[in-house]
């Protein structure tokens with residue numbers, strides 16, 4: 001659209017709304033007309049197509065506050081100023097789905113805006129709209145959290161400090177120095193894309209002038225140097241569910257970076273580190289503990305006291321002749337599961353070899369050695385080794 005277009009065309013009349021019309025009324029009028037004249041509903045009807053282009057063009061200007069202001073100015077001042085070299089263009093509507101207009105309800109404003117973005121800002125009329133006007137889902141964010149052993153079992157609420165990119169707080173994401181506004185990119189006319197034709201194929205690539213933003217900034221914001229983006233950090237309280245294990249990555253839906261222009265928030269992924277416990281280990285829902293025992297306890301049998309997590313010690317009965325390293329299961333003394341039941345405590349017995357023996361114990365052991373002198377515990381092993389070679 002040029003200044004000449006602005007002077008010659010009465011967009012208010014095209015949409016059948018007064019000059020004082022509110023944006024909602026303009027939207028409603030456009031929707032009504034767009035339904036009526038949409039090319040898919042008027043196949044082969046050139047007049048309807050022309051009409052549709054006209055109302056689309058009118059709406060592209062009147063629905064954009066800034067462009068509407070420019071339009072009004074040009075019309076009232078006789079076209080002295082070319083509004084930012086902006087020739088947004090009505091473009092094609094090849095990729096425009098009729099269902100998007102017909103399907104929406106009266107307040108599906110965002111969706112309609114999306115569809116319109118797709119029509120108005122693109123020459124080719126295919127694919128997605130511009131970077132500028134579309135609702136955008138916030139980015140997914142990754143962070144880490146370190147939990148104590150007990151918090152990992154029970155679940156915990158932790159404060160997570162998130163740093164990420166957001167709109168620059170000084171220019172509110174426009175990238176323009178305060179007091180100035182960005183203007184529509186003259187190279188891509190606001191689409192953010194450049195179309196290149198190679199033979200029969202049309203390629204679309206991000207516009208090099210504006211880097212796909214559709215807008216250019218003459219006086220860049222000093223804080224973000226015109227990017228419109230800035231690093232920000234915030235702290236959120238996140239609930240880590242019960243039963244997470246070390247190294248696990250959990251997803252907290254909607255806790256990532258906030259969306260833009262009404263888009264949904266991204267997700268937050270938390271890599272969980274669990275501090276080791278001085279006594280207990282964990283495998284899934286089971287807790288593990290290694291308990292020292294004496295050789296006579298294993299050989300003769302015994303009842304031994306074993307520590308349990310958050311409970312009084314439990315007694316494990318060791319049968320006579322228990323080999324070193326055997327694992328005993330104590331039911332219900334493990335991690336509480338979601339269904340309210342508990343995992344088990346797995347107790348590994350490990351012979352503690354006495355480091356300094358008193359005279360009586362030393363004598364008893366020497367007697368034991370003498371009494372079992374005829375039994376070589378390695379006899380069978382050596383025999384097997386001989387057979388195998």
Ligand SMILES: [Zn+2]
Pocket residue numbers: 185186187188189190191192193207208209210211212213214215
């Ligand atoms: Zn551009």
Ligand SMILES: [Zn+2]
Pocket residue numbers: 168169170171172173174175176221222223224225226227228229
């Ligand atoms: Zn800025």
